[in-house]
Amino acid sequence: MADEQPPALAQGPTTIRVGTRNSPLALAQADIVVAALQSVLPAYSFPISGMTTTGDRDQNTALYNFGGKGLWTTQLEDRLEANELDIIVHSLKDMPTTLPEGLVLGCVTKREDPRDTLVLKKELVDKHGWKTLADLPEGSIIGTSSVRRIAQLARRYPSLKFKDHRGNIQTRLRKLEEDPELTGIILAAAGLQRMQLDAHISQFLESDNGGILHAVGQGALGIECRAGDDKVLAALKMIEDKNAALATVAERSLMRALEGGCSVPIGVETKWVEPGQLRLRATVVSVQGTEGVDGEAVEPITTAEQADQFGAKMAADLVSRGANKILDDINKNKPAPPPPQ
Numbered sequence: 001m002a003d004e005q006p007p008a009l010a011q012g013p014t015t016i017r018v019g020t021r022n023s024p025l026a027l028a029q030a031d032i033v034v035a036a037l038q039s040v041l042p043a044y045s046f047p048i049s050g051m052t053t054t055g056d057r058d059q060n061t062a063l064y065n066f067g068g069k070g071l072w073t074t075q076l077e078d079r080l081e082a083n084e085l086d087i088i089v090h091s092l093k094d095m096p097t098t099l100p101e102g103l104v105l106g107c108v109t110k111r112e113d114p115r116d117t118l119v120l121k122k123e124l125v126d127k128h129g130w131k132t133l134a135d136l137p138e139g140s141i142i143g144t145s146s147v148r149r150i151a152q153l154a155r156r157y158p159s160l161k162f163k164d165h166r167g168n169i170q171t172r173l174r175k176l177e178e179d180p181e182l183t184g185i186i187l188a189a190a191g192l193q194r195m196q197l198d199a200h201i202s203q204f205l206e207s208d209n210g211g212i213l214h215a216v217g218q219g220a221l222g223i224e225c226r227a228g229d230d231k232v233l234a235a236l237k238m239i240e241d242k243n244a245a246l247a248t249v250a251e252r253s254l255m256r257a258l259e260g261g262c263s264v265p266i267g268v269e270t271k272w273v274e275p276g277q278l279r280l281r282a283t284v285v286s287v288q289g290t291e292g293v294d295g296e297a298v299e300p301i302t303t304a305e306q307a308d309q310f311g312a313k314m315a316a317d318l319v320s321r322g323a324n325k326i327l328d329d330i331n332k333n334k335p336a337p338p339p340p341q
């Protein structure tokens with residue numbers, strides 16, 4: 001094993017310091033990445049340091065008030081730049097598409113299930129046997145604070161109502177059972193699966209089932225490091241998943257071209273329909289769900305450049321069919337960010 005390692009890994013310190021947020025999911029994700037690194041670099045150590053970020057602390061300000069940029073990431077990035085950490089493990093979907101100067105997305109690892117899921121209140125499942133969004137009676141209240149989820153649900157299921165719902169996954173599951181108003185909530189499959197909480201899932205949502213597309217990068221882990229840190233970059237290359245990397249390049253390119261942060265209703269779905277053939281589906285939906293533009297294409301993708309162009313081309317196609325009007329309206333109506341505290 002050792003003589004297969006890139007030369008950059010053979011010399012110098014054998015510690016790679018790992019930064020993560022402090023939530024149970026973030027810590028589980030850091031453990032997954034450390035286990036992968038440890039298996040290819042058994043002589044190295046990977047101390048993990050957890051940190052509470054603005055996004056974790058501020059549970060009250062509506063998510064779009066942060067401007068969508070770097071809510072979860074800035075404080076960890078400061079420590080990476082200050083050379084106090086060597087890598088940061090992120091949910092890729094929480095990473096802005098443009099990173100600060102000097103920092104790069106070092107790799108994307110093997111992707112978990114990227115879909116959103118419906119989690120219904122247990123008591124209601126037991127009583128009525130409901131399983132899917134289509135089973136829910138008019139006026140049922142779904143807890144979610146994601147404009148992407150609300151917009152798509154409102155479009156497909158106009159009789160549903162929504163209630164702001166946030167906190168880490170465990171908190172959200174608890175609030176679902178405790179809040180008498182809520183019928184169900186929407187959570188990413190990946191987070192539930194990584195925490196062994198997937199028994200709570202009632203329905204997996206996708207374009208062909210429920211008509212809901214997931215967030216850009218959902219289900220993938222992105223690892224950020226310093227540009228030019230050759231040793232760390234070589235280590236990360238060893239745990240990269242090529243298919244996940246290429247698919248998420250296309251997704252992130254689409255989002256960058258549409259200038260959407262995590263707060264705009266852009267849904268995507270990428271699928272390798274054959275080896276080397278990537279299908280990209282995308283949707284841009286107005287906040288009320290009254291308008292939407294959808295796109296779909298399949299292209300042969302083997303390089304990051306091709307994936308990047310694929311995403312940009314899809315964005316241009318969506319724009320030419322009205323997505324820019326939807327996004328402009330959203331940007332016009334956005335409240336001003338809160339004053340710094």
Ligand SMILES: NCc1[nH]cc(CCC(=O)O)c1CC(=O)O
Nearest residue numbers: 091093187188190191218219220
């Ligand atoms: N918004 C927070 C967040 N960031 C990443 C995940 C799930 C894990 C992933 O997408 O990899 C979640 C929870 C959720 O949306 O249910």
